[in-house]
Amino acid sequence: MAAATSPLDVPDRRKPRGRLQLLLILFVVLGPMILATSMYKLKFWVPEGRSYHGVMIGNGEGRADIGIDAQDERWQLLVSAPGACVEECQQLVYLARQIQVGLGRDASRASHALAAAQPLAADYQALLGREYPQLQRYPLDAQRYIQKVGDTAPQLWIVDPHGNLVLRYDAKVKGKHVLDDLRHLLKLSNIG
Incomplete structure (x- = not known):
């Protein structure tokens, strides 16, 4: 069965x-x-290529790490001068202002600043007060700056609204390259 x-x-x-x-x-x-x-x-x-022109600072360092005690809640074009602010430094200050103006409608999202280790010459100080009234000025700890950066030449930095260093440029940089990089950062960013 x-x-x-x-x-x-x-x-x-x-x-x-x-x-x-x-x-x-x-x-x-x-x-x-x-x-x-x-x-x-x-x-x-x-990929070997890159879309930015400066030196990328990708280690989370901020302004305080290079000897600049400052706060700003916008993107910032920061010129650092560990020595006297002479020709190259003055050119970078001018360039930072032109780049901010070149942002057009996004100009309010960025500021420009100068961090100098030494007092500025009286005539340049007067020029800054007259021509660059919105330029923020900060003291720079030259010893900490040189120890961290390793360079005594003036530099232009892009700093995010949290105070993190993003990109660094030397004095020979072309303004169009910095403007392109900053526009790209502003386009990608929801902060600042």
């Missing part, structure tokens, strides 16, 4: 298909994360 088969005794053909679907879903979700982590850690398939 044939034994009656119960529904529990019938092999389920859906299990292998369900496992395949689960593995496929895990691969789709975890695969890109594993690939991205591997690319970052092992440095393969990393």
Whole structure:
């Protein structure tokens, strides 16, 4: 006599298909994360090109780390002068102001500033008061600056609204490059 088969005794053909679907879903979700982590850690398939012109400061340093105690809740074009603010420094101050004006409708999202370690010459101080009334001025701790930056030449920095250093430029930078970089940052940023 044939034994009656119960529904529990019938092999389920859906299990292998369900496992395949689960593995496929895990691969789709975890695969890109594993690939991205591997690319970052092992440095393969990393593009060689870059879209910015200055030196990227990506280590979370802020103004205080280079000897400038200041606060501003906007993007900032900061000129640092660890020595006397002479020709190159004065050119960067002029450039910072022109870049801010060049932002057009976004000009209110940025400011320009000068951090100098030495007192400014009286005639230049008078010129700044007359021509650059919105220029913020800060003292600069030259020893901490030189220790951290390692350069005594004037620099132009882009600083985010949180006070983090983003990009650094030397005195030979072209204003169009800085303007392009700052516009790109403002476009991507929801702060400041």
